[in-house]
Amino acid sequence: MDDSRVIPGDPAAPRPAASGCHGGRETLLEAARVAGKGEGLAKLLADYPKGPHDQPQSMCPAFGSLRVGLRMRRVATILSGSACCVYGLTFTSHFYGARRSVGYVPFNSESLVRGQLFEDIRDAVFKIAKPEDYDAVVVINLCVPTASGVPLELLPKQIEGVRIIGIDVPGFGVPTHAEAKDVLAGAMLRYARLEAEAGPVQRPRNPGGEEPKVSLIGELFPADPVGVSQLLAPMGLGLAPQVPTREWRDLYGALDCVVAAAVHPFYTASVREFAAAGRPVVGSGPVGLEATLAWLDSIGQAAVVPAAKIDAAKAHAQKTIGAVLAACPIKSRISLSGYEGSELLVARLLIEAGAEVPYVGTACPKTPWNETDRAWLEARGTHVQFRASLEQDVAAMLDIRPDLAVGTTPLVQKAKEMGIPGLYYTNMVSARPLLGAAGAGSLAGIVANQTRGAERFRTMVSFFEGVGKGPTAGYGFAGVPKEPPGARDRYRKILAAKRKAEAPTGEV
Numbered sequence: 001m002d003d004s005r006v007i008p009g010d011p012a013a014p015r016p017a018a019s020g021c022h023g024g025r026e027t028l029l030e031a032a033r034v035a036g037k038g039e040g041l042a043k044l045l046a047d048y049p050k051g052p053h054d055q056p057q058s059m060c061p062a063f064g065s066l067r068v069g070l071r072m073r074r075v076a077t078i079l080s081g082s083a084c085c086v087y088g089l090t091f092t093s094h095f096y097g098a099r100r101s102v103g104y105v106p107f108n109s110e111s112l113v114r115g116q117l118f119e120d121i122r123d124a125v126f127k128i129a130k131p132e133d134y135d136a137v138v139v140i141n142l143c144v145p146t147a148s149g150v151p152l153e154l155l156p157k158q159i160e161g162v163r164i165i166g167i168d169v170p171g172f173g174v175p176t177h178a179e180a181k182d183v184l185a186g187a188m189l190r191y192a193r194l195e196a197e198a199g200p201v202q203r204p205r206n207p208g209g210e211e212p213k214v215s216l217i218g219e220l221f222p223a224d225p226v227g228v229s230q231l232l233a234p235m236g237l238g239l240a241p242q243v244p245t246r247e248w249r250d251l252y253g254a255l256d257c258v259v260a261a262a263v264h265p266f267y268t269a270s271v272r273e274f275a276a277a278g279r280p281v282v283g284s285g286p287v288g289l290e291a292t293l294a295w296l297d298s299i300g301q302a303a304v305v306p307a308a309k310i311d312a313a314k315a316h317a318q319k320t321i322g323a324v325l326a327a328c329p330i331k332s333r334i335s336l337s338g339y340e341g342s343e344l345l346v347a348r349l350l351i352e353a354g355a356e357v358p359y360v361g362t363a364c365p366k367t368p369w370n371e372t373d374r375a376w377l378e379a380r381g382t383h384v385q386f387r388a389s390l391e392q393d394v395a396a397m398l399d400i401r402p403d404l405a406v407g408t409t410p411l412v413q414k415a416k417e418m419g420i421p422g423l424y425y426t427n428m429v430s431a432r433p434l435l436g437a438a439g440a441g442s443l444a445g446i447v448a449n450q451t452r453g454a455e456r457f458r459t460m461v462s463f464f465e466g467v468g469k470g471p472t473a474g475y476g477f478a479g480v481p482k483e484p485p486g487a488r489d490r491y492r493k494i495l496a497a498k499r500k501a502e503a504p505t506g507e508v
């Protein structure tokens, strides 16, 4: 072992090698602070404010960063974290069709505490950073290495021209996988911005025409940018590469815009880089008619487009989107929740198409970029819940009794148990356009299909009435499973004793 490098921070600091999502956020935060990660954590906590749920209620947040790296050409991604976390992350990435290897630097308690893990990461980075293969190598610290202060900032900034990007993406510092996409996208934009400021850089592979460009921020359905470029054309504007980009050189093209559009409103670090590059940033997005007209106004003004051209773009949008909305009405009561960050935009589109949407829950935070959408929805009687917990989403669904519950897996499961048609949010938005004229017509069909099944759900619920539920669900060879006699009583007593032991003195 080369002992010339040691990890910074107090060697006697708590090393939460056995902790993870369930290890206690405060313990991990404190460990990370003591281990020298205080400044980085403070930045994460400022960019991605918490509450009401502090721990992930969905997949591991680091998946967002992993996915952004894996979707880029000539970019290698290496994870540093507990084997169980890495197993889950690689499984998920291949489930979503990564078709790319995920690098992993394993560790044990000794290599973590003695600083060997950092040396091993460094060796791995030197081995993989070959300019003929890669433009950049991304290293992601998961919970335990972050809490232990593994100093990725001490990695070389580049090796033979291959950029090295080290980021901390702990579950106790980044609340959702959506925001974790921004951690990597923001770090890459920053690197690229500094490169562009220092001298000439590569052009994007498909630079497009010479017209001024708009950068869209957020992962979108592939047809969406096409629809948006049609909306922008009457103003003489084109589209720059979208962020997160699919290739390193696209980062320069994205920064070389006249205005950035934070269509997904949680890209705080990326927005900071556009602002540092002197680019104005516009919130909301071109969904439905009202939001599209307002968005075209904001984009046109930020890009200093003459009023006549803005009016021409709005007239074109009015004609195309208005016709589609009128042809595809939605007459349903819908509860909507998700963790993708586009929930408010989807709710606006549903309402404009005629749906009643009394509740929208998003796991993402309130930001300046979703403020107009929040105000628009609340003015129409929709309750908007930022940083919504699963419990809040379920309570809203029970209260509303919608024709269709759109949400995360556990919410949809609960809805179906009750005979309410349910649809996974991600399935609804990931397979169809949302923006422009194509988006205006895309949701009506799926809502109609799902709500048509309501009677079938009710029949199934009544058919299975009386069959075991919860701990007695399913059939075994010996019939419906039976509860072990006395188990509930024993468990109730254990919980009561635990509550009593934890209650402050004097309370029962």
Ligand code: SF4
Pocket: 019, 020, 021, 022, 056, 060, 061, 062, 081, 082, 085, 088, 142, 143, 144, 170, 171, 172
């Ligand atoms: S890295 Fe992800 S899976 Fe692992 S402990 Fe942290 S939040 Fe949980």
